[in-house]
Amino acid sequence: DGGITQSPKYLFRKEGQNVTLSCEQNLNHDAMYWYRQDPGQGLRLIYYSQIVNDFQKGDIAEGYSVSREKKESFPLTVTSAQKNPTVFYLCASRNLGPLGAGNTIYFGEGSWLTVV
């Protein structure tokens, strides 16, 4: 089935460690995104990429890094993870071009990161 796969679903790390979240899509989408979802704040854009080997900072890029070596993969690294309540990370993708019935943003199932 076509879709976006995020792994792992649940992740625990010690404070100060780097942690990498995986995102793979087999939809042949050009653009990929990473969002963070916190209660009461909605979805906030961390990074996005429209083409391989290129990516742009979103609204809250500090403390994160990404790479886009392959069209289907867009891993997110949380650098020096800080202790805080569990955070929900969402990966998304879409084709470039006008948004419409056949072109919209699709989301993965999310990854939960807890820093202890």
Next chain:
Amino acid sequence: QKEVEQDPGPLSVPEGAIVSLNCTYSNSAFQYFMWYRQYSRKGPELLMYTYSSGNKEDGRFTAQVDKSSKYISLFIRDSQPSDSATYLCAMVPNFGNEKLTFGTGTRLTIIP
């Protein structure tokens, strides 16, 4: 002030009731509007989209846009327990813009 305001709820209504979910926005450049449904601990899924003022209907769901008032709504008729979820509005200035702006989401519970 946030660009998009959405009442976080929670909102609880009895099964069969009509539900109204709303978002207001301040950026008049927003032209394309979407509603996403997100079940607990899952990723959001697109429910409806529209880019013109007026109503758009899809089954039990109706999306309404009033650009003059900068106000959008999602109506759910004959609500079902399976409609219990968080509903997020999202909007973007134009087709070429990459960044969607999301509301905070409204948590809805349909009581059987």
